[in-house]
Amino acid sequence: MLRGLALLLLCEASLFTAVTPVKVCGRPPEVENAQLEDERRVYEAGEEVFYTCLPGYAIAAGSRKSICTLQGTWSQSKLKCKPKSCSVPGPLANGRIRFASIHFKSTINFTCDEGYVLHGEERSHCQHDGTWSPPLPVCQAVTCGLPGIPQYGRMIHTKMFSDNTTQFGDTVRYDCSPPYVLFGSEIGTCQANGNWTEMPECRVVTCPYPPKIQNGFMQFAVMREHGYQESIKYGCNPEYFLDGPSEIRCEKTGSWSVLPVCRASCIVGIQRGRIFYNAKKIWIEDLPQKKVQHSDHVAFYCKNKEKNCGYPVVTQCFDGTLKIPECFEEPSAMTYKFQSKKLPSEIQMC
Numbered sequence: 001m002l003r004g005l006a007l008l009l010l011c012e013a014s015l016f017t018a019v020t021p022v023k024v025c026g027r028p029p030e031v032e033n034a035q036l037e038d039e040r041r042v043y044e045a046g047e048e049v050f051y052t053c054l055p056g057y058a059i060a061a062g063s064r065k066s067i068c069t070l071q072g073t074w075s076q077s078k079l080k081c082k083p084k085s086c087s088v089p090g091p092l093a094n095g096r097i098r099f100a101s102i103h104f105k106s107t108i109n110f111t112c113d114e115g116y117v118l119h120g121e122e123r124s125h126c127q128h129d130g131t132w133s134p135p136l137p138v139c140q141a142v143t144c145g146l147p148g149i150p151q152y153g154r155m156i157h158t159k160m161f162s163d164n165t166t167q168f169g170d171t172v173r174y175d176c177s178p179p180y181v182l183f184g185s186e187i188g189t190c191q192a193n194g195n196w197t198e199m200p201e202c203r204v205v206t207c208p209y210p211p212k213i214q215n216g217f218m219q220f221a222v223m224r225e226h227g228y229q230e231s232i233k234y235g236c237n238p239e240y241f242l243d244g245p246s247e248i249r250c251e252k253t254g255s256w257s258v259l260p261v262c263r264a265s266c267i268v269g270i271q272r273g274r275i276f277y278n279a280k281k282i283w284i285e286d287l288p289q290k291k292v293q294h295s296d297h298v299a300f301y302c303k304n305k306e307k308n309c310g311y312p313v314v315t316q317c318f319d320g321t322l323k324i325p326e327c328f329e330e331p332s333a334m335t336y337k338f339q340s341k342k343l344p345s346e347i348q349m350c
Ligand SMILES: *[C@@H]1O[C@H](CO)[C@@H](O)[C@H](O)[C@H]1NC(C)=O
Pocket: 098, 099, 100, 107, 108, 109
């Protein structure tokens, strides 16, 4: 009986080995950024497994399913799981967001513009649910206190400063009560460092007694000190020509602007001859008092002896001096009287 059972068992065993050519599959292959729904060590032919993308990843290609084939290998699922994207971050008012990517797990950095301070975190990460965490920070303007008011002056602001605070970029205008004059910047600004720009000063400006000028005079001037921007008019004596501005002004520096000069007229220093003056050719005796004005041009005639022709040489009156060209030869009284047709001014021009 016992022997018979043993035999039977042996038969069973030999039968089992003969009838199981069936292959099994081992662990399914790993897929990047994905996991198996039901993981075991051994699978039988025909069994299916399913992959799912890890949180933060989504299917980009392939199939979730893989089958254990009769050959004991897994079918290719070709599954690809790609990171999900967060929304494009921002904008961050008065700041900048720096990022290389907005995919799951990427980091973005925040900075605030000059004059703004970051409240919150400097960086944020893209979460698996597509949100940024921690949330975006806020860039708050630097605050300044109230600006000072210059002595003898005032401050004008265009907007109300609530709670006695001002913000980066706020501006005010200053002015001084006359006769005080503003020195420095008329505009004040709340700066990025939390300080106002330097306040201007209101000062009194006086210019000394107006100066006298040679060969000229002041019109209606009072000999006293003058204040900022007061002006004095000047004129020249007869025969003198005003060179420069006719009016001077008391400047911020406490001195007068540039003075004019009275320039003398010139005497055309020849006895005999013909000149070109004021667009006309005239004999010297026809020029009243032989005078020309400062800065006027006068042409004298010279002779080219080789070619026997005449040519004009121009000269200019400057403050009483009129230089006669060297080539000019004054004719003798006889020549002038009886042979005037032969003068360089009368013969053919070169
Ligand atoms: C964010 O800041 C970190 C640390 O300063 C730096 O390593 C990283 O490159 C920055 N990222 C970007 C996108 O600018």
